[in-house]
Amino acid sequence: MRALRLPSGDPLAIIGVTIYVVFFAVALFADLLAKDPLEILFLDDGNLAANLGPSAAYPLGTTNLGRDIYSQLVIGTRSALVVGLTAAIAVVALGTLAGLLSGYFGGLADQILMRLADIALGIPFLPFVIVLAAFLGARTENVVLAIAVLLWPNTARVIRSQVLTLRERGFVEAARVSGASDWRIIRVHVAPNILPLSLLYGSIAIGWAILTEASVSFLGFGPSGSVSWGAMLQDAYASQALSRGSYNWFVPPGVCIVLVVVAGFFISRGYEEVLFPKLKD
Amino acid sequence: MDAYVHVRGLSKAFPVRRNLGQVLRGEHPVVHAVRAVDFDIVAGETVGLLGESGCGKTTTGRLLLKLVEPSAGAIRIGTKRLSGLSGSPMRDFRREAQLVFQNPFDALNPRIQIGRSLAEPLINAAVPRAEHADRIKVVLERVRVRGTDLLERYPHEMSGGQLQRIVLARALILEPRFIVADEPVSMLDVSVRAGILNLMRELQDTMGLTAIYISHDLALVRYVARRTMVMYLGSLVEDGPTEDVIHTPLHPYTRALIAAVPLPRVSQSRDPLPLKPGTPDARKVGAGCAFANRCPLAMPICLEQAPPLVTVAPGRRAACHLVSADGAGGIQPSAVRSVS
Amino acid sequence: MSLLSVRDLAIDYATRGGTLHAVSRGTLDIDRGEVVGLVGESGCGKTTLARALTGIVPRNARFSGGEIVFEGRSLLDRPTSEWREMLWRKISFVPQSSMNALDPVYRVGDQMLEVLRLRGGLTRKAAMTRSDELFGMVGLDPSRRAEYPHQFSGGMRQRAAIAMALALEPALVIADEPVTALDVIVQRQVLDTLRDLQARFSVSVLLVTHDISVVAYVCDKVVVMYAGEVVESGSVGEVLEKPRHPYTMGLTNAFPDLARAGGTLAPISGAPPDLRSPPVGCRFAPRCPFAQHRCTTTPPPLTFDDAGHGSACWRADEAPVLAEIAKDPQTWTRTFTSAA
Numbered sequence: 001m002r003a004l005r006l007p008s009g010d011p012l013a014i015i016g017v018t019i020y021v022v023f024f025a026v027a028l029f030a031d032l033l034a035k036d037p038l039e040i041l042f043l044d045d046g047n048l049a050a051n052l053g054p055s056a057a058y059p060l061g062t063t064n065l066g067r068d069i070y071s072q073l074v075i076g077t078r079s080a081l082v083v084g085l086t087a088a089i090a091v092v093a094l095g096t097l098a099g100l101l102s103g104y105f106g107g108l109a110d111q112i113l114m115r116l117a118d119i120a121l122g123i124p125f126l127p128f129v130i131v132l133a134a135f136l137g138a139r140t141e142n143v144v145l146a147i148a149v150l151l152w153p154n155t156a157r158v159i160r161s162q163v164l165t166l167r168e169r170g171f172v173e174a175a176r177v178s179g180a181s182d183w184r185i186i187r188v189h190v191a192p193n194i195l196p197l198s199l200l201y202g203s204i205a206i207g208w209a210i211l212t213e214a215s216v217s218f219l220g221f222g223p224s225g226s227v228s229w230g231a232m233l234q235d236a237y238a239s240q241a242l243s244r245g246s247y248n249w250f251v252p253p254g255v256c257i258v259l260v261v262v263a264g265f266f267i268s269r270g271y272e273e274v275l276f277p278k279l280k281d
Numbered sequence: 282m283d284a285y286v287h288v289r290g291l292s293k294a295f296p297v298r299r300n301l302g303q304v305l306r307g308e309h310p311v312v313h314a315v316r317a318v319d320f321d322i323v324a325g326e327t328v329g330l331l332g333e334s335g336c337g338k339t340t341t342g343r344l345l346l347k348l349v350e351p352s353a354g355a356i357r358i359g360t361k362r363l364s365g366l367s368g369s370p371m372r373d374f375r376r377e378a379q380l381v382f383q384n385p386f387d388a389l390n391p392r393i394q395i396g397r398s399l400a401e402p403l404i405n406a407a408v409p410r411a412e413h414a415d416r417i418k419v420v421l422e423r424v425r426v427r428g429t430d431l432l433e434r435y436p437h438e439m440s441g442g443q444l445q446r447i448v449l450a451r452a453l454i455l456e457p458r459f460i461v462a463d464e465p466v467s468m469l470d471v472s473v474r475a476g477i478l479n480l481m482r483e484l485q486d487t488m489g490l491t492a493i494y495i496s497h498d499l500a501l502v503r504y505v506a507r508r509t510m511v512m513y514l515g516s517l518v519e520d521g522p523t524e525d526v527i528h529t530p531l532h533p534y535t536r537a538l539i540a541a542v543p544l545p546r547v548s549q550s551r552d553p554l555p556l557k558p559g560t561p562d563a564r565k566v567g568a569g570c571a572f573a574n575r576c577p578l579a580m581p582i583c584l585e586q587a588p589p590l591v592t593v594a595p596g597r598r599a600a601c602h603l604v605s606a607d608g609a610g611g612i613q614p615s616a617v618r619s620v621s
Numbered sequence: 622m623s624l625l626s627v628r629d630l631a632i633d634y635a636t637r638g639g640t641l642h643a644v645s646r647g648t649l650d651i652d653r654g655e656v657v658g659l660v661g662e663s664g665c666g667k668t669t670l671a672r673a674l675t676g677i678v679p680r681n682a683r684f685s686g687g688e689i690v691f692e693g694r695s696l697l698d699r700p701t702s703e704w705r706e707m708l709w710r711k712i713s714f715v716p717q718s719s720m721n722a723l724d725p726v727y728r729v730g731d732q733m734l735e736v737l738r739l740r741g742g743l744t745r746k747a748a749m750t751r752s753d754e755l756f757g758m759v760g761l762d763p764s765r766r767a768e769y770p771h772q773f774s775g776g777m778r779q780r781a782a783i784a785m786a787l788a789l790e791p792a793l794v795i796a797d798e799p800v801t802a803l804d805v806i807v808q809r810q811v812l813d814t815l816r817d818l819q820a821r822f823s824v825s826v827l828l829v830t831h832d833i834s835v836v837a838y839v840c841d842k843v844v845v846m847y848a849g850e851v852v853e854s855g856s857v858g859e860v861l862e863k864p865r866h867p868y869t870m871g872l873t874n875a876f877p878d879l880a881r882a883g884g885t886l887a888p889i890s891g892a893p894p895d896l897r898s899p900p901v902g903c904r905f906a907p908r909c910p911f912a913q914h915r916c917t918t919t920p921p922p923l924t925f926d927d928a929g930h931g932s933a934c935w936r937a938d939e940a941p942v943l944a945e946i947a948k949d950p951q952t953w954t955r956t957f958t959s960a961a
Contacts, residue, residue, distance in 0.1 A: 179375030
C-alpha cells in the first residue's frame, strides 16, 4: 500500500528500520542466542560468579548475583518489543478510531471523545502507571494497558484535526455528492490519507512504551521475575553497580533502550516527510 | 413551462463565534448567508449566479445539492423536494444532481488513481462493475480526454486543465440532469480556461443539462449562461437574460459590478465607479436595502425598507426601490457604461 | 536611460528532480514613472523574476546568468546586505496576499511606523504625521491604524500594503498579483488607487499578473513571459492589438472580453514544458500552431524594433498575417491527448 511506503532514499529511516530488524531478529532467536538469564552461575572453584568483567564465556560479564548479563540483554529484547509493539498498536488503534469518529462526525461523539481525551491527558503519566500496577498487579499487560489509556489522546487529537481539514477537501465533498455513505467516505477517502500520520504516532508510541516499561521496572514496579532492560537497570542501580563502575552491566541495556527509541523517531521522521514533503527542501 | 429547479424563500444562516457578552446574554448571533431567495430554472437552461465573495452564491449552490440544510425555504429539483429527502430517493437525487468543483487540484483524492476516482460514483450508484470500463470510456470521450494510461495516473501527475476535465467527467459519469459548477475555471490558467468553458457549453447542449454556473466573473458567466442572477449579501438583486443584464442593468449594484470589470484592451473607461465609499458587511444588514450604504442613488426609503424582488418584464427581475417605483426601472441607461 | 534594466537574467532552482530553470531569459526595462505589466501563466517564472529584483530569492535558488542594472549600477555584483539596504527606500514590494506583508500580531499603523522609522530614519512624530498622510492617500481612515490586520478587509489590507510600499517614496514598486485575490469592484478601486499614487509620486511599478485585462487597465508597457522566457514586450497597445508572438495571440484569444459579444474562446492546447528539461528550440513550439522545423531546433532570439516592440519568434515578420489566422478558434483546435 502506497500510504505505508517510506521514502526509500531517507538514510535516517533506513537506519531506523535496520535497528528494528536487528532487534526483531534477536528477539525471535533469543533462545538460540542466549542461555537462561536467571540461572545463577558458579565459578569452577564453587564460588558465585558475581560481578565478573566481560570474558569469552560471559561477553558482558555477570551481575552481583552471578547471572549472565548478555543473556539478560538478549532475552530482555523480547519483553521490550512485546511491550513496545502491543502498546503502540493499542495506542494507534484507539487514537485513530477516536480521531476519525470525532473529526468526521463532530457533534456529540466529538464532545464525548475529546473530553475523555482531556481527562486522560490530565492524568500524570508515571504515577498512574504505578498505581495501576499496584492495583491490578505488576504485569506486562497492565503496563501496556496504562500506556494505551494515557497515550491515545495525543494520536486522537492530531488525527481529528487532520480529519477536520480532510472533511472540507473537495474530493470528500465530491464523494458525498456522488452518494457515497459516510462509512465509505471514511474508508476510501479519509482513512488512507491519515494512515501515515497514524503510523508516525505509532512509531513514536513504540519508543514511549519501551521507555515507560523501563522506567516502571527501574522504579521497581515492574513485573517481578521478568527479564527486561528496565529491570536490568533496576538491579544494577540497587546493587550499586554505578558506583562500582560496572559499566558492562548498566550501559548495554541503556544503549538498547536509546537505540530502539531513536529508531522509532527515525522512522517517524521518514513518515513526516511522506506527510509534509516540504520539510525536506 | 414548468420549472425544473424551483426555489422559494431559501434562507441559510450560519452561527458565528460569540463574544463573551453574547455568551453571557445567551445570544446566538448568526450571519445570513442566503436571504429568502426565490427563483425557477427551466429544464435545459444554464443560469449564471454572479456575485462577489461572501454574497452567498456558493452556499446557494451547496443548498441546491443538499450539501447543507436550509434554515428556511423550499427547494424542488425535478420531482424531488429536497427537504427530508433520504434513503432511495436521496440516492436517486445523487445521480441526478452533480457538482463541478472550483479547485481541480483538491477535487480528486491524491492517493487514488484517476481511473478509480472516476469509478467511485459508479460504485456508489451500484452500477454493475462490468459496465464501469465502458462508462468511463464514454465519459472520457465526452470531456475530450484520450489515452487510457491516464487512468493509472495519480492526480499530482496531471496538469490543472486535465484534472478539471477529469473532475467534469466524474460529475457526468452518472448522466446527471442538473449540474452546479462553482467557479470551475478560476483556478486554471488562462490558456486552458477556454477549453473547459467550451466543453461546458457543448455539454449543456449535447446532454441537455440544466446548470447553474457560479462565478464572480461576469465575462465568464456571459460566455456560458444566457441568463444571469446577481446576488448581493445573500439576496438576489437582479435576474434576467445575460445580455440585458450587461447592457441595461436595473440594479445600481449590477451597474457598479459591470463598470468595474477591466477589459483586455487599451481603450476603456477609467471613470470612477458609480459607488459611494463603504464596504459590504453581511453582519450589518439591517431593515433597509443591503446595498444602500454604497449606493449612489440611495433614497431615504432605502435605509428603512428592503426592496422586494419584483418582476419588471417577463424574465426580468430586480430588487431596487427605483425599479419598483416606476415599473420600468429608474436607472438611466445612459448612466451605464456602454460595453459594446 | 531606464531605471531598471534586466538582461538575460537566469535563475535556477535546485530541486529533487534536478535543476529547474525557472527563469532563463529574463529581459525587461522599466523607465522612470512607468507602469510595466509582467504577464504569464502559473509557473512561467514571472514571480521568480519579480521577486529576484528585490534580492529576496528562495534558499534553493541561484542567479546563474545575466544582469540587473538599477539606477545605472549592477545589482548582482553587490553584496546581498547592500541590496537589502535598498529595500523599501529604493525598491519596495507589494505581495499577492497582504496577509503575508502584514504581521498579524502587530497593529497596522505600528507596522507602517516601523518602516518609516527604521528604514526611513524619521522621528516618531514625523513618522506619525507621514503615516496618517499615507493612510489618507490610499483611502484608509487614519483612525483605523490601531487595528490589527485581521480586522481589515482584503481590499483594505492591500491598500495598507500599497501605503507601506510607497512610504519611503521608492523609485520602483514591485507588485506581485496585488489584486488577484480581490473581488472585481475592490480590485478596480485598488488599481485606481495604485495608478493615482503612481502618477503622483511618479514612481515606477512592475505589476505581476496573469490577467491581461488588469494590464490593459493600468499598465503602459507589458512583458509577456512563457516557460521562463520573455517572449514579447512593448507598449500595451502594440502588444495587445498587434501581437507578434503566437503565445500572446493565443492568450488574447483565450480571454473573454466583456465588451465583445459572441465569439468563441480558443484554448491553447497542451501544457507548458517541464522546466527541468525544456525543449531545445522555441519553448512554445510544441503548442504553437505556426511552428516550423527551425522552431524546434533553435531558440529564436528576443529582437526589438525601433518602437521598442520586441518578440522572440522566428516568424515575427509574418506576425500580422499569423495574427489574423490566430483569431480563428479552429487554428488552436488540436485534440487533447494525455501526452500533452
